[in-house]
Structures are given as structure tokens and as C-alpha cells.
Amino acid sequence: MAPYEYGFLPQGEEDSIHNVARLLSVEARPFQRLTSRLLKPDSLINSPPTSLPTPPPDASAADEAAAAAEAEREKQAARRKLWEEEMLFDFSTFESSIVRMQLIHNSNQTERERYAKEKTRILDTAQAIRDNTVELRVQLEEARKTLALRKTYDELADIITNKEKLRPREDQHAALEKLNSEIEELQEEGRECSVSRDRKREQFGKIMEESRQMLKLIRDEKEEAGRKEGMDSSDDVDDGEGSVIRSAVGTPRPDTGGATPMHGTQEGERGDMLAVPRTRLAPLSQESSRAPSPSRSQQDTEMAESGRNSGDTRVSDESEMEEGEEEEDIGPVDQMDVS
Numbered sequence: 001m002a003p004y005e006y007g008f009l010p011q012g013e014e015d016s017i018h019n020v021a022r023l024l025s026v027e028a029r030p031f032q033r034l035t036s037r038l039l040k041p042d043s044l045i046n047s048p049p050t051s052l053p054t055p056p057p058d059a060s061a062a063d064e065a066a067a068a069a070e071a072e073r074e075k076q077a078a079r080r081k082l083w084e085e086e087m088l089f090d091f092s093t094f095e096s097s098i099v100r101m102q103l104i105h106n107s108n109q110t111e112r113e114r115y116a117k118e119k120t121r122i123l124d125t126a127q128a129i130r131d132n133t134v135e136l137r138v139q140l141e142e143a144r145k146t147l148a149l150r151k152t153y154d155e156l157a158d159i160i161t162n163k164e165k166l167r168p169r170e171d172q173h174a175a176l177e178k179l180n181s182e183i184e185e186l187q188e189e190g191r192e193c194s195v196s197r198d199r200k201r202e203q204f205g206k207i208m209e210e211s212r213q214m215l216k217l218i219r220d221e222k223e224e225a226g227r228k229e230g231m232d233s234s235d236d237v238d239d240g241e242g243s244v245i246r247s248a249v250g251t252p253r254p255d256t257g258g259a260t261p262m263h264g265t266q267e268g269e270r271g272d273m274l275a276v277p278r279t280r281l282a283p284l285s286q287e288s289s290r291a292p293s294p295s296r297s298q299q300d301t302e303m304a305e306s307g308r309n310s311g312d313t314r315v316s317d318e319s320e321m322e323e324g325e326e327e328e329d330i331g332p333v334d335q336m337d338v339s
Helices: 011-017 025-039 059-161 169-239 242-247 264-274 282-290 296-323
Strands: none
Touching: 025 059
């Protein structure tokens, strides 16, 4: 239902409601009686009293005329007195009517002022109601959105809680506590692994340094052995026997049953001479095996990376070793346990 808009009346219509000229019959009657008594042609105001006539010469006639004039005078006096009383009553009525109209006018003026104040108050109240209505509409829209959102949440909650696969809240809390404890244990284990990894990395560096020193020592021993063999071969050449011995290498002999002797026998004996004693590697391997190895895969990965770096160093060392020993083979050497 659309609200009606009540506008203000024009000023003329509003004044006509409170027009004083619109007199009632009770108010207009005293005025009309006064005007009719005063303005009529036969009014006593328009007819002055008649004067006494001249007395006739006859005494009897004069007495009769005087008596008639006296009677007429008394009659006019009575009429005037009655008219005067009636006019006094009419004026008093007219005065009371004027007083009544003045009171009504004053009352109307007071009511107009009160109506103006009431009008201002009502307009302010109406404006406040309009503003409040706008605010309430905004709140209503927000409440509707909140209600729709809550209904959606309720539907989702019903869907979730009605599933049979869901476990109770206590079990969920227990599982969360268990997961938190496992996470803390894993974090602690990770810290221990990092500490052990650093320790193993340091030990591995020490092992690699010892390995480089041993390789250097082996290379020096091989060079010294090569120099000794060179000196022996020079002595054999001087005696005329060195060529025969070198030519006899690999030649089948009758006492060997016709089998070709392997060149590796001499190299095996030479490798046994140049082999690194295991007692020198035992303390290092024992130190490396003291620390716990919680994560084998991480250790293998780090060892593999370190092995690549050390492998490059070994290749360079072996290439240096092979430069002076192109014709000689190195015998089998015991492999270090760096794991």
C-alpha cells in the first residue's frame, strides 16, 4: 500500500477556516437588532417628540387639548422608555457578543501558535521516522543476508554431521594431539640429524684429508719403486742380462706346463708391497661409526655429493700418477671403507 502524501492547504483556505467575519446567528442577531432599531424609518431617533400646541382661547377646549397632549406625551415617553430599555438590552447583548468574539479571536490566536508548534514537532517527528525507516530497511537487508548465510551454514553443518564416516570430536582431538606430538618428535629428530650430519661431514672431511695424504704417500712410494727398478734395469743392461729377462717375460717355459705366465703375478707382488696397512684406516672408520645414523638416505646423499668432489680429486691424482708409469700397472689395493 503506497503511503499518501498530505500536503499543506493554500493560505487562503487555511485563513478561511479561522475567518472572524463568518459570524454565527447568535452572534449576528444583536447587531442586526441594533441596526434594525436604529436605521428603520419609523425609528424613534428619526421621529423627534412633538411640541405642545398653542392653547385655544376657549378654556374647555384648551383643557381638552392639554389633556390630550399630556396623554400623548405620556404615551411617547412610555414608548421611548421602553425603546431605551430595549436598546440597552440590545447593546449589552451586542457587547457580550463582541467580548465573546474577542475571546474567540484570542483563543484562536493561541491555538494557531500551538498548532504551529505542533506542526513543527510533527514534521520533525515525521522526518525522524523517515530516517529511522531508512535505517531499519538497511538493517533488515543486513539481517536477511545474515539469515541466508546462517541457513547455508546450517545446511553445510547438517551435511557434515550426518555423514557416518566422521569420527567424534574427542577422537579428532586425540588424533590432532598425536599428530602434534609426532611433529615435535620429527622436529627433534631433524635437529639431531642436522647435528649428526655436521659431525659426519666433519669426519668425512678428515677421512678425505687422510686419504689424500695416503695417496700422496703411495705415489711417492711408487715413484721410489720405479726409480729403483730403473736403476736395476740399467744394471741388467750393463751385464747383458736385462734384455733377456725382459724378453722372457710372457714367454712360456717348459717347467710351467706350457701355460703363459700372467703379468699380474709381478704386479700382485708389487701391489702387496705398496698396499696401505688397514691399521691406519681403522681409527678413522671407528670414529665415523660412533655417531648414530638416524637418516640413512640423507647420509648417502651427502656422502655421494662429497664422493663426487673427492672423485674429481682422485682422478686428478691418478692422472698425475699415470704420467710417470705408462708402461707399468698397479696391483690391487685394499679399498677404503668410507661409509
